[in-house]
Amino acid sequence: MIEFEHVCKRFGGHVVIDDLSLRIDDGEFFVLVGPSGSGKSTLLRTVNRLVHVDAGTVRVDGEDVATRDVETLRRGIGYAIQSVGLFPHRTVAENIATVPRLLHWSGDAIRARVAELIELLRLDEPGIADRYPHTLSGGQQQRVGVARALAARPRIVLMDEPFGALDPLTRESLQGSLKAIQRETGTTILFVTHDMDEAFGLGDRVGLMLDGKLIQVGAPLAFLRHPADERVRDFVGGTR
Ligand code: ADP
Ligand code: MG
Numbered sequence: 265m266i267e268f269e270h271v272c273k274r275f276g277g278h279v280v281i282d283d284l285s286l287r288i289d290d291g292e293f294f295v296l297v298g299p300s301g302s303g304k305s306t307l308l309r310t311v312n313r314l315v316h317v318d319a320g321t322v323r324v325d326g327e328d329v330a331t332r333d334v335e336t337l338r339r340g341i342g343y344a345i346q347s348v349g350l351f352p353h354r355t356v357a358e359n360i361a362t363v364p365r366l367l368h369w370s371g372d373a374i375r376a377r378v379a380e381l382i383e384l385l386r387l388d389e390p391g392i393a394d395r396y397p398h399t400l401s402g403g404q405q406q407r408v409g410v411a412r413a414l415a416a417r418p419r420i421v422l423m424d425e426p427f428g429a430l431d432p433l434t435r436e437s438l439q440g441s442l443k444a445i446q447r448e449t450g451t452t453i454l455f456v457t458h459d460m461d462e463a464f465g466l467g468d469r470v471g472l473m474l475d476g477k478l479i480q481v482g483a484p485l486a487f488l489r490h491p492a493d494e495r496v497r498d499f500v501g502g503t504r
Pocket of ligand 1: 275276280298299300301302303304305306307
């Protein structure tokens with residue numbers, strides 16, 4: 265579904281992605297974890313072409329993203345980030361409806377989808393659809409951000425530390441919602457975090473990034489039972 269083949273990226277003289285190859289399967293929940301500055305966001309952003317690779321290939325559905333029409337590519341991929349980025353002058357419903365509108369869904373289809381997402385993401389406080397982002401709690405805003413990313417039923421969703429700024433309870437509740445939605449819909453999710461516990465809780469597989477390289481990829485338990493080397497042991501131990 266998403267394929268990185270010998271991907272390299274540098275900023276100035278600094279190598280940020282270093283000859284990285286990885287295949288993420290259809291329907292997989294894949295978590296990229298690693299310390300700040302290890303290149304996670306940069307790698308994620310090559311998928312929707314917010315970052316152009318210097319060498320190597322990124323494929324979505326077998327097709328090189330470099331040759332795709334960028335608007336079409338982005339409409340087909342949900343994207344949620346930590347700083348939410350909701351449109352402040354649009355209501356909750358209008359924010360969620362952003363991509364369906366661009367795709368010219370009918371008004372009825374959009375209304376039905378917004379109602380469905382409000383329920384799925386447990387945003388069902390009376391009247392919330394018509395409120396503006398600044399009147400919501402941080403957790404509610406984050407839920408709207410996730411709802412917006414899922415609205416047009418993309419087969420792929422990219423999430424960059426979407427729950428980073430939340431308190432532990434809200435975070436856990438959102439993780440539960442996301443995992444349930446992902447299981448039900450079979451959406452392929454590429455999720456970035458610097459938190460090993462979050463990675464272990466969410467990922468079907470986890471990839472640990474250090475200095476632009478994937479130093480271990482596998483099921484969460486493998487990191488505990490068979491760490492690839494000392495750096496993996498340190499990172500797993502250090503954040504738990
Ligand atoms: P992570 O998400 O793992 O914290 P990033 O991918 O954001 O890491 O960044 C990796 C490295 O690339 C960092 O050293 C960062 O400063 C650098 N970097 C990221 N984006 C840019 C950019 N647009 N211009 C210059 N350097 C960048
Ligand atoms: Mg980042």
